[in-house]
Structures are given as C-alpha cells and as structure tokens.
Amino acid sequence: MTSQMHAQPHDAAPGEGPAAIELRGVEKTFFSKSETFQAVKRLDLEIGEGEFLSLLGPSGCGKTTTLRMIAGFEEPTAGEILLHGRNQVGVPPYKRDVNTVFQSYALFPHMTVAQNVAFGLERKRIGKAEVHSRVEEMLQLVGLADRGERRPQQLSGGQQQRVALARALVNRPSALLLDEPLAALDLKLRQAMQVELKRIQRDVGITFVFVTHDQGEALTMSDRIVVMNNGLIEQVGSPQELYERPKTRFVAGFLGTSNIMEGTVTSYADGVAVIDAGDDGRVLVPADDSAVGDQITVSVRPEKIVLTHGERPSGDRECSVQGTVSEMVYLGTSNTYEIRLNGGETLTVLEQNGSTAEATARRGEKVWLSWRPQHSLLLTGAPADGTGAADDAG
Amino acid sequence: MSRALPDDDVRISPLRQRLGRLTGYWLALPGGLWLAIFFVIPMVYLLSLSLMTGDFINGFSQTFHVSTYWHTISLYHDQFVRSIIYAIIVTLLTIVLAYPMAYWIAMRGGRHKSTYLLIILLPFFVSFVIRTLQWQFILADNGFVLGTLKHLHLVGSDFHLLATPVAVICGLTYNYLPFMVLPLYVSIERLDPRLMEAANDLYASKLQALLRIVLPLTVPGIFAGVLMTFVPVASDFVNAQLLGGAKTTMIGNVIYTLYLTNNDYPAASALSFTLMGALLIGIFAYARALGTKDVMEAAAL
Structure with missing residues (x-):
C-alpha cells in the first residue's frame, strides 16, 4: 500500500523504484486565435503503484486536462509525464500503457459488448483463445457474463459503465484513468458503483487515477486526493487528512462544510495564536508562525462545535464565541443551526440527534459555541467560491 | 397527444380525441396528394404507354405488347451497360474524393464548417448545363489544359479528351460530388x-481507428451518398451529350432521343422502366450486402 500520510506531492515511498505515474513540472496552455487559456499552470505529482488517486476540483480546474495528458490525448506545453520512469511526452495514446474510462463511456455502438471488451487485446495481437478467456473473465468480474452478445445500447447506464470499465481493465494497463465515470448515473447507482469500483481496484491491484468534481465520491474511494483549483494543486493528502487538516480556504470550502472566520491576532505564544474579542468570545488557533496584529483566516467544521446555553463554557473547549440562533433545520439524524455571532459572522453547527429528539436551541436564543483549539484550522489563500470573502469578513 | 392521462384534469371530447389521432395523417395529406398527382399518376401513365404500340403519326393504342421491352433492351444493350459501368466508376470516384473532404470538414472544420460546405455547394448556384459546358472549355483540344500540355510536348498533338469516356466520367464526377459529400459529412459529423x-x-492507430470505427459507423452515410449519386448518374444525359461522343452515349441520351426526337413514346417508356427496375434491384442487393439495417440501427444511437 503506497497511500501516503504526507501532504507533499513529492514523497512517493523511497526505494521502491519509480512511481507508476510521475508528473514533473507539467503545464498545458491552449491557444486559440484570440486568447490563450492556461488549463494547467504547474503540476508536480507522483502516483504510487496500486494507488487509488483522485483529482478533485471544480470544473475548469485542470483535472480532466491532466488526465488527458497522461492518456496522451493532449500533449503538455511543458514538463514531463513518466510511466514507470519512462517519459511519455510525444508518445501517441495507442502506444501508452494506460487505458481510459470515458465519462460518456464511448462504447463502440456497432460492436457487441464482448467485441468492445476484446478490442484492445485484438490490437495487441494476442491469440484468439486468450482474448476469449480474458474477455470472459473480465465480464465475470464486472458482473456482465451473460451480456456479452448484447449491443451496448441495449444495456442500462450502469451496465454500460461496467462495459467501459471492463474494456479498459482487460488490457491490464499499468494505470487506469477514469474521467468522471459515475457522473451520468443516478445517486443510488452511483453509490453502489463507488463500492464496486473500489472492490475491483482492490481485486486487480491496478493504479487508478480518478477525476471527479464530487467531493463525497473522492472521499469514499481514494487512497489520496489531489485537490486542484485554477490549474494548480491546492493540497494533496489522504481523505482524512484533507478533511481534518485543510490548508487553504479553497480546500476547507470544497471538502465538506466549513465555518470560516477572519480576525486579528491579539496574542501569540507557544505556537498558538489567539483572537480575543472580549465578551463576544475568544478563538485559539495552532499556528507555526504568527504575530500580534496579523490578519488570519480560521476554519472550524460544523460537527466539532458544541452548542450550550447560559454561562460561557470552560474546560478544554477553550475556543468559545457567543451568538444568536437564526435558523434551525431538522435533518433526521442531526440538526443544523445557523448561529449569528455578535461580531456579525454566521456559523453553521451540526448536532447529532442523541437520546432526546428535542432540539437543544430555538430560534432567537442566545447561545455559546465552543470547540477545542486543535479543531481551529489556520487557512491560507482565496475562498472556494469568490463570494465567501465579503460575507465572512468580521 | 392522443389520449388524456387518467389523472389529467383536462378532459378532451371524444370527437377531438379522434381528430387528434388523425393529426399525423392530416399533416401528411398535402405531400401525399402532391406525390399522388405528380408522381404516381405519371408513373402509371408511363407504364401503360410502354405497353402501347403504334407511331406518332397514326397514334398509339393500348395492346399490352411486352415485346417493346425485349426489343429496346436488345437494341440499346450497349448504352445500358455503359451507363451502369460509368455510374459505378463515378460513384467510386466520388466516394474516394468526398470521404476525405467530408471527414476533414466534420473533424477539423471548427467554426468554419458551414463556410466549407457552402463552398462545396457553390457550383449549384450556376446552371447545371453551364457548369458542364465549362468542362467542355477546360477539356477542349486546344483549351488551357490540353493546350498547355501540348505546348510543353507532354502529350501528342492529336491527343484529345473530349468525346472520350474520361471526359464524361470527369464531368459526372464533378457534377455529382456534392451529393456524396453532404450525406458523408452528416454521418461523420455526428x-x-x-x-x-x-x-x-x-492501441488502435489513427488508420486502424478510421477503418475499424469511423468507416463502419458511417456506412449509412456512404449508402445514402451512393443512392444520391449512382441513380442520377446512371440516368444522366447532359454530360454524355456535352462532353462525350458517339462512343459514350448513355441510356439517358437514348431515352431523350427516343422521346423527343423520334417520338417513339412506348420505346422510351419501356427503357425508362427497365432502367428503374435495374436500379431498384441493384440498390436492394447492395443494401442487403451491406446489412444496412443493422448498421443504421447502431448509428442511430
């Protein structure tokens, strides 16, 4: 298992030979008559053998362009793409040992399912008997053993998706590239396919590079996630790491819900910066380097916050702010609250529905919000959605 | 829209429902009438004409003489075969010329696609006869092509193109090329x-992808293109008349002469029907061989 618990893109496990895929200083600029568009600004990334890696980001962040460069459909403007240590720049797609599962599946409509799956093997001039047995085996793996003679258009969306997967995997590529393969499926099927894909990836042990804009999908399946924005990598890490310790405003906002606050450091000591707002509250943030007067951005996840009445809480939940409940939504297993702070910002709080189904607070009530300092996250960079900055300014 | 859904509050009277069900037929009526009057009736008349005997001076009478058919076929057998051969050659040439053009426009045309298509269609804005006459000028014995070649002594001074099969086939290929480009373009474009x-x-190279994926999926387009060139080319008479000579006469010329010069209506009608029958049989055999139904189903999806 090469899943890494470090956030740096450069530390594939040492001493294990070359990474399955390595991108070095990859850039891609599209030129048209009137304008140039820099889809990928600079990318350094190592993908380990057998790893399930997701490229996650909003549309236009460069994730699909990156995948298409690995597949060979686009050539990088600068940089190198290495497969098992060999540079692939300039190698046409049909000579690269990677296969792609397309978002639209791109199954050949004039061939049967079995002919579709056999297409790659036949190009490789593998014996008829072996092609046959490998196609059978692969259709078995994706649960379509009895559909080999059908035409792709006679199958459901989910089944077509499996054919696309089988058609790529049957070639035993050194990496499988998946371009939002689940986007066209409905929610139930998508969730089932997420589990299925993960199982297949474990079974075959092939490196998967999975492009998605769906953070839930990325969190569920990936060993590591690369969060991309504007053609750059924002952060690389395991799902847990990215969720628990996002480094930038963008990552915090893109993965899950985040409460983002801004404030001025009033004191800094022992790696903890403090924003003290007197009676309105006090927020402690672990920070490697800070100074009094610094303008900082702090995030805290809604489920880390505890909501209480009355006195200002004490104990290990040293961060506490006061506010008024402006909205309460019952979600079945949980309640969410919108709390308007005295400072003007609005925080979201998620409270599990425990033994009592009754909500802890009602609209208009004065409450205290508190959390442990280690759940305060210091963020850098611009917000995920451009609108956040103005709203959150406190 | 024929029936209201059970939970639909809007009730539609039974009469409206029945009329509604007929909507499709009403819409097809004008076109259907047009076809009946201007296609079916002349065809029936032509068929009956082909079975008449007599001459222009004394009038024709219906005798159901089938022998006109055998008679004309044995008399104009050469022109008949020549027309089919020219049509096959021209169709193949247009496929070879049109496929790369259509492919290029569909795949690389970008936002200029319609401009390129317009350029291909531009000759249509000039009369068919004038276009063909231009070829007469181009291919003339001392026109600028042969004149130049002769001047450079690349061909002998008695070399000529006009009145040869080459001239007729060139003219036909030029005139019918757009009919091949358009259906091919449509099927490649989608x-x-x-x-x-x-x-x-x-692992399929560009060429393999073209042969294994693009070509099979555009068979319906090729089929449509063949229909639109082969049939009119086989019955064309303008190109053979303007660019050809005595040895390049096509069946179209024969029918034209029989009808308008000799006024032998039964013979002309019989030949027309023979040609139509031959073309229909050919097209059906061709569709069978290609398995077009199967391919069309695949391409429609």
Whole structure:
C-alpha cells in the first residue's frame, strides 16, 4: 500500500523504484486565435503503484486536462509525464500503457459488448483463445457474463459503465484513468458503483487515477486526493487528512462544510495564536508562525462545535464565541443551526440527534459555541467560491 | 397527444380525441396528394404507354405488347451497360474524393464548417448545363489544359479528351460530388469524437481507428451518398451529350432521343422502366450486402 500520510506531492515511498505515474513540472496552455487559456499552470505529482488517486476540483480546474495528458490525448506545453520512469511526452495514446474510462463511456455502438471488451487485446495481437478467456473473465468480474452478445445500447447506464470499465481493465494497463465515470448515473447507482469500483481496484491491484468534481465520491474511494483549483494543486493528502487538516480556504470550502472566520491576532505564544474579542468570545488557533496584529483566516467544521446555553463554557473547549440562533433545520439524524455571532459572522453547527429528539436551541436564543483549539484550522489563500470573502469578513 | 392521462384534469371530447389521432395523417395529406398527382399518376401513365404500340403519326393504342421491352433492351444493350459501368466508376470516384473532404470538414472544420460546405455547394448556384459546358472549355483540344500540355510536348498533338469516356466520367464526377459529400459529412459529423479517442486509447492507430470505427459507423452515410449519386448518374444525359461522343452515349441520351426526337413514346417508356427496375434491384442487393439495417440501427444511437 503506497497511500501516503504526507501532504507533499513529492514523497512517493523511497526505494521502491519509480512511481507508476510521475508528473514533473507539467503545464498545458491552449491557444486559440484570440486568447490563450492556461488549463494547467504547474503540476508536480507522483502516483504510487496500486494507488487509488483522485483529482478533485471544480470544473475548469485542470483535472480532466491532466488526465488527458497522461492518456496522451493532449500533449503538455511543458514538463514531463513518466510511466514507470519512462517519459511519455510525444508518445501517441495507442502506444501508452494506460487505458481510459470515458465519462460518456464511448462504447463502440456497432460492436457487441464482448467485441468492445476484446478490442484492445485484438490490437495487441494476442491469440484468439486468450482474448476469449480474458474477455470472459473480465465480464465475470464486472458482473456482465451473460451480456456479452448484447449491443451496448441495449444495456442500462450502469451496465454500460461496467462495459467501459471492463474494456479498459482487460488490457491490464499499468494505470487506469477514469474521467468522471459515475457522473451520468443516478445517486443510488452511483453509490453502489463507488463500492464496486473500489472492490475491483482492490481485486486487480491496478493504479487508478480518478477525476471527479464530487467531493463525497473522492472521499469514499481514494487512497489520496489531489485537490486542484485554477490549474494548480491546492493540497494533496489522504481523505482524512484533507478533511481534518485543510490548508487553504479553497480546500476547507470544497471538502465538506466549513465555518470560516477572519480576525486579528491579539496574542501569540507557544505556537498558538489567539483572537480575543472580549465578551463576544475568544478563538485559539495552532499556528507555526504568527504575530500580534496579523490578519488570519480560521476554519472550524460544523460537527466539532458544541452548542450550550447560559454561562460561557470552560474546560478544554477553550475556543468559545457567543451568538444568536437564526435558523434551525431538522435533518433526521442531526440538526443544523445557523448561529449569528455578535461580531456579525454566521456559523453553521451540526448536532447529532442523541437520546432526546428535542432540539437543544430555538430560534432567537442566545447561545455559546465552543470547540477545542486543535479543531481551529489556520487557512491560507482565496475562498472556494469568490463570494465567501465579503460575507465572512468580521 | 392522443389520449388524456387518467389523472389529467383536462378532459378532451371524444370527437377531438379522434381528430387528434388523425393529426399525423392530416399533416401528411398535402405531400401525399402532391406525390399522388405528380408522381404516381405519371408513373402509371408511363407504364401503360410502354405497353402501347403504334407511331406518332397514326397514334398509339393500348395492346399490352411486352415485346417493346425485349426489343429496346436488345437494341440499346450497349448504352445500358455503359451507363451502369460509368455510374459505378463515378460513384467510386466520388466516394474516394468526398470521404476525405467530408471527414476533414466534420473533424477539423471548427467554426468554419458551414463556410466549407457552402463552398462545396457553390457550383449549384450556376446552371447545371453551364457548369458542364465549362468542362467542355477546360477539356477542349486546344483549351488551357490540353493546350498547355501540348505546348510543353507532354502529350501528342492529336491527343484529345473530349468525346472520350474520361471526359464524361470527369464531368459526372464533378457534377455529382456534392451529393456524396453532404450525406458523408452528416454521418461523420455526428460521430462522437470520443469514439476515436477510445479506439486510440485501446492501441488502435489513427488508420486502424478510421477503418475499424469511423468507416463502419458511417456506412449509412456512404449508402445514402451512393443512392444520391449512382441513380442520377446512371440516368444522366447532359454530360454524355456535352462532353462525350458517339462512343459514350448513355441510356439517358437514348431515352431523350427516343422521346423527343423520334417520338417513339412506348420505346422510351419501356427503357425508362427497365432502367428503374435495374436500379431498384441493384440498390436492394447492395443494401442487403451491406446489412444496412443493422448498421443504421447502431448509428442511430
């Protein structure tokens, strides 16, 4: 298992030979008559053998362009793409040992399912008997053993998706590239396919590079996630790491819900910066380097916050702010609250529905919000959605 | 829209329902009438004419003489075969010329696609006869092509193109090329470019992708193009008349002469029907051989 618990893109496990895929200083600029568009600004990334890696980001962040460069459909403007240590720049797609599962599946409509799956093997001039047995085996793996003679258009969306997967995997590529393969499926099927894909990836042990804009999908399946924005990598890490310790405003906002606050450091000591707002509250943030007067951005996840009445809480939940409940939504297993702070910002709080189904607070009530300092996250960079900055300014 | 859904509050009277069900037929009526009056009736009349005997001076009478058919076929057998051969050659030439053009426009045309198509269609804005006459000028014995070649002593001074099969086939190919380009363009244009990428991804080179994916999926387009060139080319008479000579006479010329010069209406009608029958049989055999139904189903999806 090469899943890494470090956030740096450069530390594939040492001493294990070359990474399955390595991108070095990859850039891609599209030129048209009137304008140039820099889809990928600079990318350094190592993908380990057998790893399930997701490229996650909003549309236009460069994730699909990156995948298409690995597949060979686009050539990088600068940089190198290495497969098992060999540079692939300039190698046409049909000579690269990677296969792609397309978002639209791109199954050949004039061939049967079995002919579709056999297409790659036949190009490789593998014996008829072996092609046959490998196609059978692969259709078995994706649960379509009895559909080999059908035409792709006679199958459901989910089944077509499996054919696309089988058609790529049957070639035993050194990496499988998946371009939002689940986007066209409905929610139930998508969730089932997420589990299925993960199982297949474990079974075959092939490196998967999975492009998605769906953070839930990325969190569920990936060993590591690369969060991309504007053609750059924002952060690389395991799902847990990215969720628990996002480094930038963008990552915090893109993965899950985040409460983002801004404030001025009033004191800094022992790696903890403090924003003290007197009676309105006090927020402690672990920070490697800070100074009094610094303008900082702090995030805290809604489920880390505890909501209480009355006195200002004490104990290990040293961060506490006061506010008024402006909205309460019952979600079945949980309640969410919108709390308007005295400072003007609005925080979201998620409270599990425990033994009592009754909500802890009602609209208009004065409450205290508190959390442990280690759940305060210091963020850098611009917000995920451009609108956040103005709203959150406190 | 024939029936209200059970939970639909809007009730539609039974009469309206019945009329509604007939909507499709009402819409087809004008076109259907047009076809009945201007296509079916002349065809029936032509058929009956082909079975008459007599001459222009004394009038024709219906005798159901089938022998006119055998008679004309044995008399104009050469022109008949020549027309079919020319049509086959011209059709093949237009496919070879049109496919790369259509492919290029569909795949690389970008936002200028319609401009390129317009350029291909531009000759249509000039009369068919004038266009063909231009070829007469181009291919003339001392026209600028042969004149130049002769001047450079690249061909002998008695070399000529006009009145040869080459001239007729050139003219036909030129005139019918757009009829091949358009259906090919339509079928190539609607191919999902991802299919080619998928083929490339699965170790097929560009050429293999073209042969294994693009070509089979555009068979319906080729079929439509063949229909639109082969049939009119086989019955064309303008090109043979303006560019050809005595040895390039096509069946169209024969029918034209029989009808308008000799006024032998039964013979002309019989030949027309023979030609139509031959073309229909040929087309059906061709569709069978290609398995067009299967392919059309695949391409429609």
